[in-house]
Amino acid sequence: MIKVAVLMVTFNGERYIEEQLTSILNQKLDDDIALDIYVRDNASTDNTVAILNKYKKENKIKLKLLENDGPAVSFVSLIRETVGYDYYFLCDQDDYWNEEKVRISLDRMKNNKVPTMFFSNAELVNEKMESMDCTVYKKEPPHDLMTIACSGGILGCTVAFNSELRKYILNIPVKKEKIIMHDYLLALVCAAIDGRIIYYEKPLVKYRQHGNNVVGVSTSVRSKIIARLKNIYKKNDVSISEQTKLVLDSLKDYVSNNNANKLRRIVNYKENSLTRLSLALSSQTKYYSFTGSLSIRLGILMGNI
The missing domain is CATH 3.90.550.10 (Spore Coat Polysaccharide Biosynthesis Protein SpsA; Chain A)
Incomplete structure (x- = not known):
């Protein structure tokens, strides 16, 4: 069964x-x-x-x-x-x-x-x-x-x-x-x-899709623009570096060296302007769309994600 x-x-x-x-x-x-x-x-x-x-x-x-x-x-x-x-x-x-x-x-x-x-x-x-x-x-x-x-x-x-x-x-x-x-x-x-x-x-x-969604999908041009701007300028309550560190620290015995090195880039990306720029421009990330990629990369560059 x-x-x-x-x-x-x-x-x-x-x-x-x-x-x-x-x-x-x-x-x-x-x-x-x-x-x-x-x-x-x-x-x-x-x-x-x-x-x-x-x-x-x-x-x-x-x-x-x-x-x-x-x-x-x-x-x-x-x-x-x-x-x-x-x-x-x-x-x-x-x-x-x-x-x-x-x-x-x-x-x-x-x-x-x-x-x-x-x-x-x-x-x-x-x-x-x-x-x-x-x-x-x-x-x-x-x-x-x-x-x-x-x-x-x-x-x-x-x-x-x-x-x-x-x-x-x-x-x-x-x-x-x-x-x-x-x-x-x-x-x-x-x-x-x-x-x-x-x-x-x-x-x-x-x-x-309705007004009470915790997470929804933007469908109109206006809503997409607003969503992208939020990605860039709004500082997340939990950053990608914090969540990634939680996973890496908790699963260190199960993560390969190659994957661990990739994850450390994200954990430490806010250290300085060079580490933010490096992750923002990384060719290892392949975002779904051009506009999505642009907003995420700019958000990373500003240290808001």
């Missing part, structure tokens, strides 16, 4: 949570797949908990009610606490899964004995689940170590990974002030230990 855990963090998600849970419960699964849903609610003040308690009473989910630690810490904590599964899926409260998502994800990850992470494209939809006629990715995003360490770039709500990768996450201390975002951290760990990262080009998730 293949055991699958779906991990979801909720906060004031009453508008969309039932649609999302329905899409997970309606997955087309082979007879040898057992799927469990784990939900951590971060002190919702709306009707979210009442809705979740209904599903818990029907034995459809396993629920924890906790203080609001934010999505990054909450997801990493869920990964650490959920024991005994072969595969793990990250799940947002407001999206909608293609009925083949689990089956396709497992099919692409099967037979991988090394730490493996899977992510897919996603279709952008509005609040009413109406298509916006575009996807998150127009081409395969780069997912080499240096690019991931500097910019992330992997859509967390599409991510699945195997138990081999989870073992390494257990080595990472849960420190809010050191983790930018859970999906970012997961991808960085996988790349740092030379795990396998698999991209699937077709959308397996309807990625809902």
Whole structure:
């Protein structure tokens, strides 16, 4: 039997949570797949908990009610606490899964004995689940170590990974002030230990865009410009150097010398203007688009990322 855990963090998600849970419960699964849903609610003040308690009473989910630690810490904590599964899926409260998502994800990850992470494209939809006629990715995003360490770039709500990768996450201390975002951290760990990262080009998730998104996708020219300017001028709460140092210090026994040297460039990039310039102009980073590359490189040059 293949055991699958779906991990979801909720906060004031009453508008969309039932649609999302329905899409997970309606997955087309082979007879040898057992799927469990784990939900951590971060002190919702709306009707979210009442809705979740209904599903818990029907034995459809396993629920924890906790203080609001934010999505990054909450997801990493869920990964650490959920024991005994072969595969793990990250799940947002407001999206909608293609009925083949689990089956396709497992099919692409099967037979991988090394730490493996899977992510897919996603279709952008509005609040009413109406298509916006575009996807998150127009081409395969780069997912080499240096690019991931500097910019992330992997859509967390599409991510699945195997138990081999989870073992390494257990080595990472849960420190809010050191983790930018859970999906970012997961991808960085996988790349740092030379795990396998698999991209699937077709959308397996309807990625809902609305005013309450913690992380959304900029679609208009104006919103893209604003997002790029923020990357350049706004100083991040957690820097790439802090998150990279956390991973490097925690996994030093599992990271090759070559990868360790790359990561040290990022850990130490703020030391002076030359180290910032060196990383900003590095040919080892391969960002998704020209405008994205420009904003990230300028943000690094200013020491704000």
